[in-house]
Amino acid sequence: MPRFSKLLIVPLLALILSGCNAVVMAPAGDVAMQQRDLIVISTVLMLIIIIPVMVLTVVFARKYRASNKDAVYEPDWDHSTRLELVIWAAPLAIIICLGAVTWVSTHLLDPYRELARVGPGRLVEENTQPLEVEVVALDWKWMFIYPQYDIATVNEFVAPVDRPISFKLTSSTVMNSFYIPAMAGQIYAMPGMQTRLHGVLNNEGEYRGIAAHFSGRGFSGMRYPVHAVDDAAFDEWVETVRGSDDTLDRARYLEVAQPSENVPTMHFSGVEDDLYTAILNMCVERDKMCMSEMMAIDRSGGLGLAGLVNTVPERYAGVERNPTPFGQRKTYVAAICTVEEAMAMSKVREPVAAPSDMSPLQGKGLGDGSAFASRRTPLLEMIGFGQSSTHLAEMSER
Known part of the structure; x- marks a missing residue:
């Protein structure tokens, strides 16, 4: 390939990648922002070692090349205490820092841990009631049950900004991965088991939720809109869902749970009591032992x-x-x-x-x-x- 053509590859790649949405590095939720900061800090700490090593590799190769007669030739040299200290002390210090940062951050960002703040310097008020959402991974769609409002949706998630969200997650058939990059890290949903996730959305807007674990033929269609709205808009949306003619009982759930691909948004104005518990215990069919x-x-x-x-x-x-x-x-x-x-x-x-x-x-x-x-x-x-x-x-x- 001509050299001129190779040079064109760099701007071409930059143009292609300019259309990508780097939501992981520019999230809308405090938890995701803290996770972003952890990625940045870890990368910078590692680059403190990586960059000098890469630079010195080029410097040594150039300085001690065969044509450089000014380079000092010492064939009997085998040890330097100062050099050993630098070689071992610098990486050790980086590892200690990385370990400390990772240990503290991963405990503070434990998905099972309730949120103590909704943003930098903004603690969760004492009487704040988190938004409870029960999530079920279906083939191939996502179901969201809002027990506090007695409503449910399929392939649509709406939440008010600056309100902590408490997720309970399970799956109907196979393991899947629940991931809203703008809000928090991914968490697995498994049949017969319950996992937890806590998050918050701080900025109004429309984001995207995905399945981050391959789960079969319709996996690519397991995408859904995530709407972060103010309290008034959220209440209005709840009333809209309550106006639906469809309700979610056990029989209707079994119909919805049938494998289907690229499913449009569905609203349910009522949810049968303890439906999520039956799904979790794998006994939605009434004759099945929980x-x-x-x-x-x-x-x-x-x-x-x-x-x-x-x-x-x-x-x-x-x-x-x-x-x-x-x-x-x-x-x-x-x-x-x-x-x-x-x-x-x-x-x-x-x-x-x-x-x-x-x-x-x-x-x-x-x-x-x-x-x-x-x-x-x-x-x-x-x-x-x-x-x-x-x-x-x-x-x-x-």
């Missing part, structure tokens, strides 16, 4: 063999999943805590043959089997061997 129930049973010793017959075909939004190598179809543990859940389960459960051995079951958490023997008949009826409402009621009372 993870909290299952963990409580496991903590008390488990159900032993009694739990083997308490399974039903795994469904996703009313559709059975694909068969697995280990059986005709995947199954899950069904809820057994309430009559309502038991009845719902019995409607989708296919009849199965009764076990040939009806003797009391034994195992950790079951004692000698006598306690379970009195409950065995209603339990078997509940899961498909019969549907006696009398027995179900007796079981509920026990």
